[in-house]
Amino acid sequence: MSASLTLGHAEAALRPRARRHARHLLPWLLLSPLLLLLAVFTYWPLLHTIYLSVVDVRLHQPDRFVGLANYQGLFRSPSFSAAAWNTVIYIALSLPLKVLLPIPIAVFVWCAGARMAALHRSILFVPTLLSFVVVSILWIWMLNPVMGMFQSVLRPLGLQMPALLSDASTAIYTIIGVSAWKVIGFNALLYLAGLASIPRELIESMRLDGASDWRITRSLLLPLLSPTIYFVAITSVLFTVQQVFTPINIMTGGGPANATTNLFYLAYEMAFESFNIGFASATALLLFIGLGALAALKAWLLGRRVHYA
Amino acid sequence: MAGKMEIGAGKMEIGRRGALGFGLGAVSAPALAQARTEISFWHYQTANIPALREVLTAFHEAHPEIRVTDVPKDCGTIATEVQAAALARRPPDVGQILARLTVGLVRNAGAVPLDSGEDRGAFLNNVLPRFREVGILDGKPYAVPHSFGTPLLYWNKSIFAASGLDPERAPADWDELVAMGRQIRERTGRYALFISQGGRDVAPQQMMVNAGATMLSPDLTRATFATPGAIAAMQLWQDMAVTHRIHATLSEREQTALWLGGQIGMFVGSVASFQGFLRDTAGRFEFGVGHYPLWKGQPRRVPNSGSTLMVFAQNPQRRAAALKLVTFMMRPEITNRWSWTSGYLPVAPDPLADAGLRGYLEREPRWRIPVAQMQDTVITARWPGNRVVEVQIVLENMVQALMQGSGPAATLVPRAEAEITRLIAESR
Numbered sequence: 001m002s003a004s005l006t007l008g009h010a011e012a013a014l015r016p017r018a019r020r021h022a023r024h025l026l027p028w029l030l031l032s033p034l035l036l037l038l039a040v041f042t043y044w045p046l047l048h049t050i051y052l053s054v055v056d057v058r059l060h061q062p063d064r065f066v067g068l069a070n071y072q073g074l075f076r077s078p079s080f081s082a083a084a085w086n087t088v089i090y091i092a093l094s095l096p097l098k099v100l101l102p103i104p105i106a107v108f109v110w111c112a113g114a115r116m117a118a119l120h121r122s123i124l125f126v127p128t129l130l131s132f133v134v135v136s137i138l139w140i141w142m143l144n145p146v147m148g149m150f151q152s153v154l155r156p157l158g159l160q161m162p163a164l165l166s167d168a169s170t171a172i173y174t175i176i177g178v179s180a181w182k183v184i185g186f187n188a189l190l191y192l193a194g195l196a197s198i199p200r201e202l203i204e205s206m207r208l209d210g211a212s213d214w215r216i217t218r219s220l221l222l223p224l225l226s227p228t229i230y231f232v233a234i235t236s237v238l239f240t241v242q243q244v245f246t247p248i249n250i251m252t253g254g255g256p257a258n259a260t261t262n263l264f265y266l267a268y269e270m271a272f273e274s275f276n277i278g279f280a281s282a283t284a285l286l287l288f289i290g291l292g293a294l295a296a297l298k299a300w301l302l303g304r305r306v307h308y309a
Numbered sequence: 310m311a312g313k314m315e316i317g318a319g320k321m322e323i324g325r326r327g328a329l330g331f332g333l334g335a336v337s338a339p340a341l342a343q344a345r346t347e348i349s350f351w352h353y354q355t356a357n358i359p360a361l362r363e364v365l366t367a368f369h370e371a372h373p374e375i376r377v378t379d380v381p382k383d384c385g386t387i388a389t390e391v392q393a394a395a396l397a398r399r400p401p402d403v404g405q406i407l408a409r410l411t412v413g414l415v416r417n418a419g420a421v422p423l424d425s426g427e428d429r430g431a432f433l434n435n436v437l438p439r440f441r442e443v444g445i446l447d448g449k450p451y452a453v454p455h456s457f458g459t460p461l462l463y464w465n466k467s468i469f470a471a472s473g474l475d476p477e478r479a480p481a482d483w484d485e486l487v488a489m490g491r492q493i494r495e496r497t498g499r500y501a502l503f504i505s506q507g508g509r510d511v512a513p514q515q516m517m518v519n520a521g522a523t524m525l526s527p528d529l530t531r532a533t534f535a536t537p538g539a540i541a542a543m544q545l546w547q548d549m550a551v552t553h554r555i556h557a558t559l560s561e562r563e564q565t566a567l568w569l570g571g572q573i574g575m576f577v578g579s580v581a582s583f584q585g586f587l588r589d590t591a592g593r594f595e596f597g598v599g600h601y602p603l604w605k606g607q608p609r610r611v612p613n614s615g616s617t618l619m620v621f622a623q624n625p626q627r628r629a630a631a632l633k634l635v636t637f638m639m640r641p642e643i644t645n646r647w648s649w650t651s652g653y654l655p656v657a658p659d660p661l662a663d664a665g666l667r668g669y670l671e672r673e674p675r676w677r678i679p680v681a682q683m684q685d686t687v688i689t690a691r692w693p694g695n696r697v698v699e700v701q702i703v704l705e706n707m708v709q710a711l712m713q714g715s716g717p718a719a720t721l722v723p724r725a726e727a728e729i730t731r732l733i734a735e736s737r
Contacts, residue, residue, distance in 0.1 A: 057396065060419065073735055078728070079702060144563050146500070146572055166559045168713045252560060256709035258702075274698035275389040275417070 046288075053281035070278035071286075080283070082258035083266040087241060087287075089172060090262055091294070094240040097180035098187055099233045105184065106191030107221065121192065124185030132182060132243070136250035139178045140165065165251055168259035175247045175260055179240070187232050194228035195221070230302045237294055241287065263287045346630040347376045348402035348622065351391065353384035354456075356585065360650040368637045375630045377403075384508075391621065392418045400621035402631040407616050408443045409510070409701075411452040412529065412691040414619060421620040423450045426632030435639045437658045443688040444617050451619060453639055455647075457654040458579035458614035459679055459686045460507075460515050462486075462599040463586065468574040469597075472496040479599025483545055486575070486602050490555035493574040500557035502549060503564040505578035506708065509701040511614045512577070513708050514690060516542045517722075518612050520604045524690035532729035535722045542604060544718035547711040558712045569593075577601070579614045580679040584652035598675040600682055609685040615653060654679055654686070694736025703728045 028035075053070055055063040074080045109120040127135065142149040143164050151161035164174040198221065206216050222229075241264050248254055254261035254269070261269075263283055271280030354361050358381065365377050380401065382390060388410045394400045395418035406414050414420055423444070424430025433441055433450055444452030466476035472493040480486035490501030506512045514524055517539035524534045549556040557564050557573060568576045569586075571594045576582075583598070590596055601611050618635050622628040637643065641657040642665070648655040649669040660666050660680055670676055692700045707725040711718060 076731075076735075077699065079699065140560075140562060141566075144566065145559065146557075146563075146567055147570060163559050163563075165563070166712075168709070168715070254702075255560075255705065256713060257706045257715065269698060269702070272386050272389050274696060275392045276695055276699075 049281045049284055052277050053285050055278065057277045066278065070282040074279055074282050074286075077279075079258055079261065079266060079269075080263075083261045083263045083283075086172060086258075086260065087262040087264075087290075090176060090240055090244055091237055093173070093176050094180060094236060095233065097176065098183055098236040098240065099229065101180070102184050102188035102191055102232070103222075103225070103229070105188040106195060107217070109188065110192055110195045121189060124188050126185070127182050128186040128189075130182070132246035133250060135178065135182055136247045139174075139247075140251055143174065166256055168256045171252050171256060171260045175244055175251060178247050178251070179244050183236070183239075183243070187236070190232055191225060191228055194225045198224050226302075233302060234295060234298055237298065238291060241291065263290075345374055345376050346626055347378065348627050348630045348634065350377050350379045350403045350405075350634065351382050351387060351401040352379060352405040353382050353387050353616075354405075354651075355381065357651040360647065363650075364638060364643055364647060367643070368634060371637060372630075372633055375633060377634055388414060395419050395621060398623075400623070402620065402622035402627050403634055404619050404621055405456065405616050406452065406619050407508070408452070408454065408457070408613060409689045409691055410697055411444060411617055411619065412446055412693045413695060413697050415446050415451045416693075417695060418619075418621055419623065420451045421622065421628055421631075423453055423620060423632065423635065426629065426636065428636065432636040432639050435641050435644070435658075436656050437683065439687065440613070440656050443613070443691065444619075446691075452617035453635060454613075454615070454656045455618045455638065455644070455653075456581070456616045456651065457656050457686075458507075458581045459654050459682050460512075460577055460601045460611050460614070461580050461583070461679060461682070462601060463568075463576040463578065463582070464597045464599065465568075465571060465574055465594050466597055467571065467594045468493060468497060468499060472574070477597065479597060480575075480602055481600075482603040482606070483542075484605075487545070487549060487553060487555065490549065490574065491553055494553070494555045497574075499572055499574060500567070501555040501574040503557050503559075503568055503573050503576050504546065505565070505576065505582075506561055506705060507579055507614055510704040511579075511612075511689070513543070513704045514612045515601065516546060518687065519601065519607075519610055521607060521610075524612075525692075529691070529693040530733060532726045532733070535726040538604070538607075540718045540722045543707075543711060543722050546708070547714065547718055550712045551714040556712075580654050580682075581615065581652050583676070583679070584650075598678045600678055601685075609682070610687055611682070611685055612689040613654070613686050614689065649673075649676060654683060692733075694733055696732045696736040699732050700729050703732070 054065060054067060056066050056069075057063055105124070109117050109124070112120060130138075143161070145151055145161040145163045148161060154161050162170065164170045202220060203216055206220060211219070241262060244262060245264050245268065248260050248262065248265045249268075252260040254265050264287065267280050267283040267287065270276045270283060274280075350365075352361065358379075361379065365379060368377060369375070384407075387404065388406055391400060391404045391406065391414060400418060404414075411420075422430075423433065426432075430450055433453060436454055440454045440457060441450070443454055444450050462479050464479055469476040469489075472489075473496060474489055474492060480489050486502070493499060493501035504512050504516075514534075517534050517536075518524065520536075520538035520542035522534040522536045522539035524532065526533050546556070550558050557567065559567070564573065567573050569589050571590070586596060601609060603609055618638065620628065620631045620635060622631040638647075639656075641660075641663060644656050645660050645663040645666045647653065648660070649666060655666065657663070660683070661670075666680075670680070703725050707721050710716065710721050715721070
């Protein structure tokens with residue numbers, strides 16, 4: 001009898017603990033499918049890339065640890081230095097084109113009447129809908145200096161279309177331009193969504209107080225748009241590096257003379273054309289670290305200026 | 310004759326299986342299918358797939374005990390895919406590999422010697438001995454030429470006529486080509502020439518080797534192409550683009566489009582383009598076909614482009630079947646027919662002995678030029694190590710830097726040679 005009582009007490013004491021455990025386990029259980037996917041498709045590839053960057057993968061033999069030899073070889077390669085520098089140019093020039101230029105476009109569309117705004121939105125969105133492969137091929141044809149569309153416009157004026165894609169001094173800027181053309185409309189739509197949340201009454205009241213257009217933009221629109229600007233800036237940096245892969249691959253193949261290659265394209269060439277897995281992994285990791293650092297820097301710089309309404 | 314014997318042997322084998330099946334009272338198609346050896350063949354043919362499948366159909370008729378699954382791949386990445394598949398222990402049984410990548414594939418994908426089959430590699434005698442060398446490493450045959458190319462000079466007869474040039478005559482050497490090119494430029498305002506890079510390192514190799522250079526040392530440890538002749542040839546290439554402005558300095562894609570659009574006078578590119586040009590220029594302009602131009606009176610000597618067949622099968626049964634496929638594909642009647650249907654160079658020692666090829670030459674006399682140029686075609690440099698693509702990029706960049714006028718050939722060619730030697734030394 002006393003034994004059964006003791007057991008009963010123990011069971012009673014255990015029940016709340018078990019419930020607490022169950023309560024703690026439940027979120028993990030619910031998160032487990034996502035965590036499993038992340039582990040398999042994100043964390044494991046990342047860890048494996050780190051491993052591959054410090055070994056020499058050989059057929060029918062165990063992998064050989066080579067330390068930082070792959071990184072050293074990479075730093076000695078002229079292709080790497082060209083790709084690293086070009087990556088900086090792509091990011092630096094894409095930011096004003098992809099982050100700042102869409103703002104006035106969005107403000108213009110926002111200020112246009114409702115009917116015109118719908119038309120403008122549709123026109124702006126068309127490049128976004130097109131495949132980047134199609135866009136690249138279209139631009140190759142349009143830029144052709146002998147029989148391209150621009151040449152047919154310039155010829156009657158006695159002008160010659162320059163060979164933008166095969167000139168090392170202009171090719172990278174051409175690709176940046178094409179890449180920006182593709183996403184400006186989409187980013188403008190993001191800003192339009194941000195502008196839609198700003199009450200027009202605020203603008204009217206500022207006007208009544210005698211504020212100029214510039215003052216309204218600087219003191220009202222930009223601060224209230226800052227969360228969107230922050231989002232567009234971060235995604236533009238991250239996407240620029242990978243999005244330009246397609247125009248590089250289709251329009252120039254990284255040339256002429258490495259003038260348009262970038263780290264993303266170099267990693268692809270190393271991995272899928274050269275099968276140099278060690279170098280490709282090292283390139284990918286350096287790119288990962290660089291972009292991570294850049295994203296952190298931007299978060300620190302811009303995050304402090306973001307105003308959430 | 311050998312072919313008939315093999316076909317007969319195949320029937321006998323089926324006959325034995327059939328008798329066994331009859332004895333067991335169950336002759337069934339699934340049983341026969343089970344007895345078949347299935348092998349995979351990775352290739353990068355696109356427009357030529359119907360012609361390739363004709364060959365495979367003939368092989369299936371000759372060898373019903375083997376079933377080949379052909380898998381089209383991208384030309385630029387097939388070698389990488391083979392290496393990745395080999396690493397995963399699932400290589401294709403037979404692969405079409407660019408000739409200049411064969412050494413790397415022997416070392417990194419476990420290629421099988423081609424003399425390990427039933428006939429001990431006797432089928433290799435069906436290939437011109439000079440071409441055969443492309444597949445030999447350390448004295449063993451690992452690859453056999455297939456879909457081989459040689460560079461030709463194509464010219465637009467309409468532009469030649471409009472420039473006051475004889476539309477039936479190609480320039481014999483580079484000096485004459487430059488003179489004709491300048492005439493085209495002056496009279497029509499069009500670009501006179503486009504030299505196709507054809508896979509990054511092919512065109513510079515051809516230009517420099519034709520001028521007397523050798524790309525690699527015999528032991529494959531260093532680049533050796535920066536000879537005075539090669540530097541002069543590359544300087545001429547730069548002069549044609551920068552000084553004379555007869556060579557278009559556009560991207561490969563743009564220039565090919567211009568050539569096909571009838572906007573460029575001459576095109577130096579692979580014989581492999583011939584069939585495509587026939588299709589794509591039909592009704593637009595007529596083109597002539599000439600030999601690759603000579604360099605300063607020296608004998609013509611041009612490295613091949615194109616590919617080889619290699620066997621990667623590790624399983625003995627599949628390896629035997631794969632070797633049978635390669636043996637079949639290298640029969641002279643097959644390679645000669647493949648040559649004119651696909652547009653690649655014949656590889657048999659005496660292609661003119663083949664009645665089918667002779668008939669094609671009567672219908673298409675321009676095809677005599679590549680057949681004659683077989684004698685002038687030498688094997689391409691086979692880059693060693695695992696940094697082959699970087700080596701190719703160095704040569705591609707060297708040409709592009711020349712086209713940009715970034716420096717004289719006397720600076721850029723030795724720099725590229727030193728860079729390639731460094732890459733070879735650092736690779737494994």
